[in-house]
Amino acid sequence: MVYLFCPYCANLLRFQEDATGNxxxxxxxxxxxxxxxxVSTRTCFNEKLAETVVINKETAWMGVDSTDERCPKCSHPRxxxxxxxxxxxxxxxxxxxxCCDHSCAHTWRVNT
Known part of the structure; x- marks a missing residue:
């Protein structure tokens, strides 16, 4: 069994080459x-890791701030x-x- 950590002080063990052996x-x-x-190890990496973000529509807008921005659908001022x-x-x-008008609730975006 190969220890990766020291059983006495729990520090990471380092590989050393020695005249008597590794x-x-x-x-x-x-x-x-x-x-x-x-002893050999193999590590494979994916070229690109993709993350899937799931946002619940009901809770996504909880606790966000509001501003003076006119709704393009109903013209509500906030x-x-x-x-x-x-x-x-x-x-x-x-x-x-x-839109702050809950009966409208129109959502739009602006790329900044």
Whole structure:
């Protein structure tokens, strides 16, 4: 069994090449684990990791601020707003608005 952490002080064991053979050694205490067989690891990475964001329509607009923005559908003078990063990080945020008139509740967005 190969220890990745020292059983005495719980520090990460470091790989060391030695004239007597390869080993894992603790940097803070004298613990050494001699490697008796070939040890290999393989790590595979996906080119791009995609995140799926699920937003509940009822709770998405809870606790957001409102501003003086006229609704293009009903002309109500106030709207709720929030900003989200919908494109890559080097591009601007997208500003979402929702009409404060609950009977309208029209939602629109502005790319900034």
């Amino acid at each position: 080993r894992f050694a603790c940097r803070t205490c004298p613990y050494i684990y001699k490697i008796k067989k070939v 709207a709720y707003f929030r900003q989200l990063q919908t494109r890559s990080a080097d591009e601007g945020m997208t500003l979402f608005y929702r």
